[in-house]
Structures are given as C-alpha cells and as structure tokens.
Amino acid sequence: xxxxxxxxxxxxxxxxLALAFVACGGGSKKTxxxxxxxxxxxxxxxxxxxxxxxxxxxxSGTTPVSSPSAQSTxxxxxxxxxxxxxxxxxxxxxxxxxxxxxxxxxxxGGIRVDVQVAIGLExxxxxxxxxxxxxxxxxxxxxxxxxxxxxxxxxxxGSTNLDVPLSEFTDGNHYVAVHALNGVxxxxxxxxxxx
Numbered sequence: 001x002x003x004x005x006x007x008x009x010x011x012x013x014x015x016x017l018a019l020a021f022v023a024c025g026g027g028s029k030k031t032x033x034x035x036x037x038x039x040x041x042x043x044x045x046x047x048x049x050x051x052x053x054x055x056x057x058x059x060s061g062t063t064p065v066s067s068p069s070a071q072s073t074x075x076x077x078x079x080x081x082x083x084x085x086x087x088x089x090x091x092x093x094x095x096x097x098x099x100x101x102x103x104x105x106x107x108x109g110g111i112r113v114d115v116q117v118a119i120g121l122e123x124x125x126x127x128x129x130x131x132x133x134x135x136x137x138x139x140x141x142x143x144x145x146x147x148x149x150x151x152x153x154x155x156x157x158g159s160t161n162l163d164v165p166l167s168e169f170t171d172g173n174h175y176v177a178v179h180a181l182n183g184v185x186x187x188x189x190x191x192x193x194x195x
Contacts, residue, residue: 078189078191078192079192079195080191080192080193080194081194081195082166082194083104083166084102084103084105084166085102085103085166085191085192085194086100086102087100087101087102087103087175087176087189087190087191087192088100088189089101089115089117089176089178089188089189090187091120092135092184092185092186092187093180093184093185093186095186096119096120097117097119097154097178097186097187098117098118098119098120098187099115099116099117099118099119099120099178100114100115100116100189101113101114101115101116101176101189102114103166103169103191104166105166106161108163109163109165110161110162110163110165111161111162111164111165111169112159112160112161112162113130113145113159113160113161113162113176114157114158114159115128115145115146115148115156115157115158115159115176115178116156117148117150117155117156117157117178117187118155119153119154119155120186120187121148121150121154121155121180121186122180122181123150123151123152123154124149124150124181125147125149125150126147126148126149126180126181127144127147127178127179127183128145128148128176128177128179129141129144129145129177129179130142130143130145130169130174130175130176130177131175131176131177132173133174133175134173134175134190135175135188135190138175138177138188142169142174143164145160145176146158146159146160148178169191170191170192170193170194171193171194172190172191172192172193174190174191175188175189175190175191176189176191
C-alpha cells in the first residue's frame with residue numbers, strides 16, 4: 001500500500017510540474033490571437049468553501065495523499081508560477097514527516113492550499129500554517145490552514161481556501177509548516193519565488 005502512495009505521489013508531483021510548465025508556455029512561442037488554455041488543478045476533489053465574516057478564516061476539505069521524493073534542503077525542488085506553487089514538505093526536528101503542499105490560484109482571486117502528509121505524524125490533530133520567513137529562519141504565522149487529522153500510519157490530508165492572492169506567498173519569504181501535537185514544526189517546505 002505504501003508503494004502505491006509513493007507512486008501516486010510521484011505521479012502527482014510530475015503532473016503538477018508538467019502542468020506548471022505548460023501553463024507558463026512550456027518554452028513554446030504563441031502566435032498572435034492565440035487564446036491560452038484553461039487548466040484544472042491536479043486534484044479531483046474541490047474543497048468546501050466558507051465565506052466567513054472576517055474574510056481569511058480557512059474552509060476545509062480533503063485531497064488524496066501523496067509522497068514526494070527526498071530533497072536535502074526544504075524547498076530544494078519547489079517551484080512557483082503565477083498560477084500554482086508546489087512545495088515539498090521535509091522532516092524537521094528529528095521527525096520523518098514527508099509530504100507535499102500545493103497552492104493553486106482560484107478563479108475568484110484567492111488560493112486553495114492542499115496539504116498532504118504521507119508519513120511521520122503522530123495520530124491526532126495537527127496544526128499547519130503558512131508562515132513568513134523560511135524553514136531555516138522561521139517567522140510568524142501568516143495564514144492558519146485547516147487542521148490535519150493524522151491516521152495510525154501518520155498520514156493526513158487537508159484543503160484550505162483563502163481569500164488571498166497567490167502572489168502574496170510566492171515572494172521567496174514564506175513557508176508551509178506542519179506541527180507536532182506539542183506545536184514543534186516537524187514538516188516544512190519553503191514556497192519558492194514565482195518565476
């Protein structure tokens with residue numbers, strides 16, 4: 001079963017990167033009058049949306065679990081475009097947390113953040129956030145994300161819709177953090193600056 005999730009995660013990561021490549025033009029030249037194609041995010045289950053009075057409280061939903069390939073530093077293989085950002089979550093504080101986060105621009109000008117931890121969390125409810133700073137120089141919470149409910153295998157998924165433009169997080173000075181039950185950051189990935 002674990003190999004299935006690893007293969008699925010690798011496929012989703014390759015698909016996301018291919019989608020980003022195509023969305024950015026893929027190196028091809030466009031001719032005058034050519035209309036860009038609309039793209040769908042690689043996840044099939046849309047998040048449930050809430051519109052809170054304050055405007056920035058997350059809504060919840062779920063997405064499939066996937067697992068990234070290992071990188072030596074948080075953000076080493078991460079990428080961002082004007083439409084999406086792929087973030088590899090790597091272990092911190094001696095954990096073995098492994099996962100992905102994907103930020104997708106929505107038609108309403110906000111973003112959907114999908115967080116998928118494949119392994120490494122203690123069973124229970126885990127906080128996760130977008131923070132200012134980097135995994136190496138951690139800063140304050142900028143946006144809370146839907147809490148993750150880890151199962152007995154240490155896997156968890158969650159989706160959050162935010163009324164914030166993607167460009168607010170793709171400046172090279174933000175990261176996604178997943179916390180242990182005691183609040184320590186055990187999974188982290190830098191959000192790359194948009195290219």
